[in-house]
Amino acid sequence: MSTGLEKEAETSVDEIAELIGERAIARDDHLNAPGFVINPADVQDVLFDLRDVAGYDHCSCVTAQQYADRYETIYHLTKYGNRTDEVSIVVPTTLEEPVSQSGEPVYRTADWHEREAYDLIGIEYEDHPDLRRILLPETWQGHPLAGDYDQTKPQLVTLAEHANPLQADHHDTESETMFLNIGPHHPATHGVLHVKTVLDGETVVDVDPDIGYLHRCEEQMCQQGTYRHQIMPYPDRWDYVSSGLLNEWAYARAIEDMADIEVPEYAQIIRTFSAELCRIASHMLALGTFALDVYGEFTATFQYTFRDREVVQDILEDLTGQRMMFNYFRVGGVAWDLPEPREEFFAKTRDFLDELPAKVEEYNDLITTNEIFQLRCVDTGILEPDVAKQYGCTGPVARGSGVDYDLRRDDPYGYYPNLEWDVVTEDGYDNYSRVLVRMQEVEESAKIIQQCLELLEEWPEDDREIQANVPRTLKPDTDAEIYRAVEAAKGELGIYMRSDGTDKPARFKIRSPCFSNLQALGEMTEGEYIPDLVASLGSLDIVLGEVDR
């Protein structure tokens, strides 16, 4: 593993307790981090102290939930410079008056997270700049993840905002700006994203991403499933661009840490091996569609990237039996061992790895050294590192802004600590850097796969343990809470789970990297030309299944 940066200093629990002082009314420790309960009126005060004094500059996630007697908002804080240094700030509010101070002035990323909490749970946030529904239609009645929600109630959904944007009534006559709907059905939005754009001539004045067109209740589905088997198929469908195994790992890691399950080493190698194949497939799609977005390259680049994805999907199909929705990881291991005959499988994978450098070379010839491509990408969609941190950006988006942050190294899991590879960062802060990061990560992934392959080949036959001993019915301790994340293809994919002693989670919250990354779109595009908006959106590489969940 690369040595990377020096870690920032760890803040001890006592130091945090001292910093929060009187404002902490109780302790509510989670399995991953110490938790401090504070008053709803002290939120900004405490968060400012934690950010500026203790250095917790990454608000990874905001979880909201309802108990029988109260609402609760949890801010999961950590540091970009030291991921394992975590703290949870728990803010309870009463059922009668669910109002809490907003954390948005401290962490910009809390904006959308709190809107989601308002939308699904029904907690209101004071001082929030724009508290309205985010995932569900604005005319929706009730808050579906709150306790007393009646799912059979009829609902009305309007279509007014979808009026023809080019009609005269959408011109703002006073300021001579024009309102333009991009999406939800548009080839450049990579799915069903709706971007409300205000233009002044060709310049973008205001961008408001409108999401929720693919909000298919993933959290509800997971809360209805049992830990042991029923949750695992759903992660495949969050980030569905063939990164299924990376997502499955997020759930596997959370539940294994919660129920204290040790995964056999051999299974960890298979996991690492297959997850990195998924990363390659995912980055290939990002590359192909991005080339399609910025210079209409439907012939060569797009088809080449899909050709390579087909190869990867073939290998994964041999391993898991499926092309996209793998459902291959199990709690405590994987479903089955490598396919027989093993030599054939190894040879196939090795062929892919052997051909990859030449292909990457070809992509560099076609894309990154292409003059048109560079004109579209260099110095467009600038995302400064400080801004990226404020918005909670992670993954290739953060690394393209020079933020050296990768959970595989910073919060080690799987077999990554035992392998030789590097975290890729680029200092251009622009669309071009993000593409370069993805392309280099493909090479790094290939390195990891190569090493895993050698390990798997030499692994003694009588020691191929693929599954730990896990009870048939998993019931973690009552009130155990955990927030765990892994490095998915798009960035930090976190899962918060709370157990109530049964075999199903009482609350299952997904922290999606795309959700946070997409928030930064406004910062990247306002004041730029509209074609750069399309390029910036493409370079964020969002997947709407994961944004909306």
Added chain:
Amino acid sequence: MSQDPKQSIQESATPSTDTRDARMGAGVDDRFNSKLREAFGASPFILTKFDEFMNWVRGNSMFMLQFGIACCSIEMIHTYAIKHDLDRFGAGVPRASPRQADVMIVPGTIVSKFGPRMKRVYDQMPEPKFVVGMGSCTISGGPFQEGYNVVKGAEEIIPVDIHVPGCPPRPEALVYGVLKLQERIRHGESSPVVVKPYELERFGDLEKDELVQKLASEIDEDDLVMRYNWADSP
């Protein structure tokens, strides 16, 4: 064994194709002998009904709507792309505008917010139009059927000609579905008419029930709305 010669041996009974062979000339490959060519035989014209001819043409030149919703759209792109290459079957031209498209592949879960938009896109397509529902979500809501926000199948909103099951269906399955659609189109079968519980209506025309009264101040009377009766949906 009898020494007498067999009485049944005669010259071949197949019709003479000398004229046709002469017309085609030497050296023409067998693969040019399409079904059409066999039907033509030596005569250079056929008789058909104009309708049948149009159906045949429609089935063999379909413009697909470029319409990505969820997971299935990735497999749909794979179907268009290299290796599976849907274009081999005369159906590989994705059009970004519904006004240029004949066929809409619905690749993914439809949720409440997207339902009216999909209906709008469908309405914008010119007649005759056809719909292929791709994946379990467009059949019943699939794995998300119990979700509070998920429409239980595309057929609640638009008529669907072909259902391709799977989660997601493999590209081969989608190709098969498209071929089946072409077969139906060639035989002149149009979209089935279904009862649609969800319809776009003007808000002002709705019955003044509790929900409508509550939203009256928020919604313009002329706005189109879609009403989801979750209790009645399958």
